[in-house]
Amino acid sequence: MAKAIEFFYDLSSPYSYLAATQLEAIAARHGATVAWKPMVLFAVFKASGNNMPAAVAAKAAFMMKDLPRWSQQYGVPFQMNSRFPINAIKPMRLCLYGDEQGKAGPVTLAAFRATWAEDRDVTSDETLRAIAKAGGIDPEQALAAIERPEIKERLKSNTDEAITRGVFGAPALFVGEELFWGNDRLHHVEAALAR
Amino acid sequence: MAKAIEFFYDLSSPYSYLAATQLEAIAARHGATVAWKPMVLFAVFKASGNNMPAAVAAKAAFMMKDLPRWSQQYGVPFQMNSRFPINAIKPMRLCLYGDEQGKAGPVTLAAFRATWAEDRDVTSDETLRAIAKAGGIDPEQALAAIERPEIKERLKSNTDEAITRGVFGAPALFVGEELFWGNDRLHHVEAALAR
Secondary structure (H helix, E strand, O other): OOEEEEEEEOOOOHHHHHHHHHHHHHHHHOOEEEEEEEOOHHHHHHHHOOOOHHHOHHHHHHHHHHHHHHHHHHOOOOOOOOOOOOOOHHHHHHHHHHHHOOOHHHHHHHHHHHHHOOOOOOOOHHHHHHHHHHHOOOHHHHHHHOOOHHHHHHHHHHHHHHHHOOOOOOOEEEEOOEEEEOHHHHHHHHHHHHO | OOEEEEEEEOOOOHHHHHHHHHHHHHHHHOOEEEEEEEOOHHHHHHHHOOOOHHHOHHHHHHHHHHHHHHHHHHOOOOOOOOOOOOOOHHHHHHHHHHHHOOOHHHHHHHHHHHHHOOOOOOOOHHHHHHHHHHHOOOHHHHHHHOOOHHHHHHHHHHHHHHHHOOOOOOOEEEEOOEEEEOHHHHHHHHHHHHO
């Protein structure tokens, strides 16, 4: 049976973006699959009692220095989104529709790029269409799908599942029932996959 | 001029211990010096508005899995201290006396080992004496020194300095005025030293 990485993320989380850029290469190195699982980070923070990192001014200032260091380390573009904090509910529903269409990876990576490399407004229909197109799904069908109750429900159930399984921040990765938190733990994810 | 790493830590922080175990090898690789700067993490959390990581139950549960992973990765012993959360004021003053005696590194590492590898009560005179001895300073002189006003003041001024320079958690490392937070950023510290 192929090993699996479950990747719980919120598109509004820049560290989730950083992790996402590395995920397919990690999966390929270990013959693993990736389950892309968007969740609503605000609800996760609320349920766990964790505070939003950017709510602490000194931590937010550190993050503005830290994120470009990882971007340089990974060799991926990064640009702080000028609309931060972002409501990423709509594009996350788009990712779930992408998953239905067998395009979870391409749609999610396109959504992350729009948010964290291109400084786009990911709540606008124009950007949502561009993400769909870049991810290889039909833009108009995607815009209609994100209003479907079962898509909305799936985002909610992913969030509930994450909370139940002990997630308190993003990104959160599982290999089996082992939880890993942060792009800075991807080497621990790899160690778990190698076991 | 030799490059310098300023290492702000609290002995009660297990991630500070993990970083401390790696510090001298990193400094040696880059011809750098280490300035060991104990600070009172509780005061740093209070000033920055950050919450204590272990105050979030799900995060504390993750840490209990995460800390052994780093211990394994670094090849250093780790044992959760059964007295956590720890008041490390006295052993941190001991480290400052060790610094006066030109033994900051050995005393600090001995204090970290007692706390995070040997599950000792670092508030007891017996353990303080053992730390002093292991660090190469006189145990009785050390126990007397930690009551000196200028040693107490130095712990306070380190803490104030950390807060002023943007520290919000431990360990916090500086290369020049660049702040790095966490043992998981040691590779960024090395990149800064290599520039």
